[in-house]
Amino acid sequence: MRAQHPVVLVANRGEIAVRVIEAAHRIGATAVLAVSHADRASLGATSADKVLVVGPAQAAQSYLRAETIAQAAVQAGADVVHPGYGFLSEQPELAEMLEDEGIAFAGPRPETLRAVGDKSSARDAAVAASVPVAAAENIEDPTDAEATLVAGQSVGFPLLVKAVHGGGGRGIRLATTTEELLDLVPQAASEAQAAFGNGAVFLERYYGSARHVEVQVFGDGEGGAMVFGDRDCSVQRRHQKLVEECPAPGLSDARREVLHSASRSLVTALRYRGAGTVEFMVDTQSEDVIFLEMNARIQVEHPVTEEAFGVDLVAAQLRLALGRDPELPQVPPVPESCAMEVRVNAEDPTLGFVPRPGTITSVRWPHGPGIRVDSHLYDGYRFPPFYDSLMGKLIVRARTRDAVVDSLASAIIRTHIDGVPTTLPVHSWILAQDAFRTGGAPTTWFEPAWEAHTEQEAVA
């Protein structure tokens, strides 16, 4: 039995705390926010109905302590805890403690978190659900040229020769031909023996020019699976996403079908509960599609999916956790609108994107049709140095991708954040590049292109 006016404990901070509080209010719930001592004056703290200070500024003693968050849920009389993203969102411990207390968790079951949280068990789950994974072959005997050739042809070229016990990029060789493969395997094996005390190597297909495409899923916890299209998040710097869009541009129907049906079967196989994302590598040189991992949480970039399809995924998470109908519609594979998001960080792009917390003296976001801002900034906010540098997300929706890019570029110009440097100039630059405007740039595009641009600027 769930209360008519349920209580939601929001166990996160920053923009996502504000977002979850809005969703809680939207479903008629009371929102209690668990904050660190440093976040007592945050926008989330003022928009919540009640605030509980759970610990000091350091996340390790506040937002990352499962037992403290569970205790706060008990003290708040919460019916459900929403963990947001990061922090405890994918930690089975919190989900288990809440289960013991009879409090719902707006996320998957603890056992699902365990299954997808570990790379090798996630791969096993994917293989079992017929989700495509990267081709790989073990080399039993590095001196057996014939067996190596068979393995190489089975994996396909180009491929990587990797030490089984290697790490940190060491012991990895790229082979583009069979000749190179036959040379490299014995070399890599003896190097691995010397470096790691174990000469075992394996071959893995290499994708030098792939896109990051992910599928938004929602499971009912009993095997039922819904797919809310896909997102392209290929503009990245050091594996941090900068720009995200829905739908992923330039995907053939066949490829999209592979991505969506693989994701759907993974959700069914896991009896996945709630919102999740299945991440893939989509090769730009071949038709290959490779499973990367499953993120068992709401993601930073969820708004592009919400805007493109006109749904509220966070409210749906809360409703499902409370035993209600999540109120999500059946949608087509491709939405009728396009949406794009840029992450606005308190970082100095002229100094290697170093985080620059400080006082936000004033903030003005743009307004207009199809513009959405998810942010926790306000005038005078002292952006704290203890957490990540995300200040907000600027999201724009339009009928076509070209219109989205133009509208977003214009919205960025009308955004004014004073007091700290921001990544907005980087986004303006990205949106003006042909490689980006065409759509479908690989994950390897941004970093060298931006580096070349800044070097040019330095000369000029």
Next chain:
Amino acid sequence: MSDTQWQDMLNLVELLEAGEYEHAEVSVGDVQVRLSKTAPLSSPSGAPQVPAAPEPASAVGPSAPPVPDAAATSPALASPPEPEGTEVTAPLLGVFYRSPSPGADPFVQPGDPVTADTTIGIIEVMKMMNPLPAGVDGVLAGFAVEDTAGVEYGQVIARITEGADS
């Protein structure tokens, strides 16, 4: 403390946060910061904690405008009519108990002399009992919260007045 100093302090804390240590103590001018990754934080004798005397977070209506973080800005301005004594604040969120078990005698009574190590209560977090030490030598002036009350991090639980010969 100026804005710059405060920022320096925050940066320092951030740096330390990434490092491997159990306890750290940093002094900048007359301000002292103590960090611990393991032990509950209690006030060092005499010196105020930074940020000192945190105001308990209160329920704020959805329409209330954001307020600047006064406590974090300038520790000196934090508590307007300073009640006497040193505050013993909750080192973590939990349920406060004055007795070791239900029905048992309280650990201490108002008026009792205490030392820094004297346990004055327990804070329970998910069935884990965390003893709460007085933190300073003196006399227990009184409790600011009821037995079995839920408390937040930084909330004042008791006051210790000094001057007792203990």
